[in-house]
Amino acid sequence: MRRSEFLRAVEAEFPGRSSALLEDLVLTALEGRTAKVALSDGAPPRDIWLALCEEMDVPESRRHGVGRLEPRRR
Template sequence: MRRSEFQRAVAGEFGTRAAALVADLSLPSLGGRTSAEAMDAGVPPREVWFALCEEMDVPESHRHGVGRLEPRR
């Protein structure tokens, strides 16, 4: 997962709350860092996405394959 895919996945799942969650929600599984802090520290976006999903109780069915753009035709 790329950072851009992370951003699309968060926006798709959380809508208008996305930016606030990325900036403000501390994630215990990432040492209490926010999503933004974790990625700035080099944590892969995929790991951050799964930590955010776990903390926010996102269903498994919404976690995989999100954030990708449709292939060009």
């Protein structure tokens, strides 16, 4: 998962709350860091996404494949 895919996934799953969650929610799985701090520390976006999903009780069915854009048609 790329950073851009991560950011799209967060916005799609938590519309209107994504900024607050990224900046304020402390994630236990990320050693008590926020998603924003973990990103700036170089943590893989997919690990952050999964930690955020775990903390926010996002169902397994919505954790995979989100944030991706459809491939361009040629």
